[in-house]
Amino acid sequence: MPEKLLHIDTETTGLFAPGAGLIQVAGIVEIDGEEVDSFDFRCRPYPGDLVSDDALEVTSHTREEIEAYPDPESVFHDFIGGLDDYVDRFDKADKFHLVAYNAGFDSDHLRAWFKKAGDNFFGAYFWTPPLCTMCLAGVALRSKRAEMPNFKLATVAETLGVTADGNTHDALTDVRLSAGIYRRLMDAATKKGILQ
Numbered sequence: 001m002p003e004k005l006l007h008i009d010t011e012t013t014g015l016f017a018p019g020a021g022l023i024q025v026a027g028i029v030e031i032d033g034e035e036v037d038s039f040d041f042r043c044r045p046y047p048g049d050l051v052s053d054d055a056l057e058v059t060s061h062t063r064e065e066i067e068a069y070p071d072p073e074s075v076f077h078d079f080i081g082g083l084d085d086y087v088d089r090f091d092k093a094d095k096f097h098l099v100a101y102n103a104g105f106d107s108d109h110l111r112a113w114f115k116k117a118g119d120n121f122f123g124a125y126f127w128t129p130p131l132c133t134m135c136l137a138g139v140a141l142r143s144k145r146a147e148m149p150n151f152k153l154a155t156v157a158e159t160l161g162v163t164a165d166g167n168t169h170d171a172l173t174d175v176r177l178s179a180g181i182y183r184r185l186m187d188a189a190t191k192k193g194i195l196q
Contacts, residue, residue: 004086005030006096006126007182009175010109011059013051013066018112020055021045023066025079025110026171028179029086029096035179039082040172043075046116059169076117089124096126101153101178103132133182140185153177160184 007028014020023045029037044066045051056062069075088094100106107130114122137156141148148155154168154177162180166173 001093002032004094004096005099005131005182006083007099007175007179008106008110009100009171009178010106011061011169011171012055012109013045013049014055015052015105017108018115019050020109021049021051022072022109022113023059023061023069024171025113026175028175029082030179031086037082037085038172039079041075041079042069043072044069046072049116060167072113073117076113076119080119083125087125089121095124098126098130099133099178099182100130101133101156101174101181103130103134106130131182133178133185136185137181140188153181157181 005028007030009026010022011024012020012022022043024040024042026040027038028035051063051066056066083089083096087096098107098110107126111122114120134151134153134156137160138145138151141156141159144159145151148159152168153174157163157177157180160181162177162184164173164176164180166176168174168177
């Protein structure tokens with residue numbers, strides 16, 4: 001079975017799932033080390049989702065802007081269709097490793113999005129646990145941590161020499177940075193004989 005990774009980043013209307021809504025999800029599909037697909041979806045929050053002004057400020061969105069996004073049901077349908085192109089959810093041995101920077105955040109919001117869409121198959125698409133590039137970077141950069149002003153995605157990427165076009169807190173830019181960090185760290189571990 002080939003190794004399937006789904007690098008993912010979400011932008012949300014608040015910090016905590018399931019209360020906050022998902023407004024952007026971007027991803028990179030990687031199979032056996034090769035990028036084979038990418039996507040960038042924007043959608044309205046579900047009715048009843050909490051929308052924090054602070055979260056909108058961080059992501060540079062306005063309430064009017066997110067209300068003009070496509071409805072979440074149609075976006076979720078398109079998202080699942082893309083997953084189905086690469087994973088057979090009825091085959092228990094065929095799943096993605098979900099990879100993200102601060103993976104618990106993205107995994108929690110993505111799982112909540114599945115539930116809001118009435119889809120109970122999150123675990124049919126993704127292995128547990130998600131793979132966290134922040135934790136991997138924490139190990140790799142432990143000797144440099146005191147010199148770093150923070151451990152935000154952009155700072156870690158810069159420290160590791162990873163670049164991507166675009167503004168941070170845009171899911172597509174952030175997922176490209178996270179995937180670059182993951183690849184840089186995995187390449188280094190493989191060269192040192194830590195991984196095969």
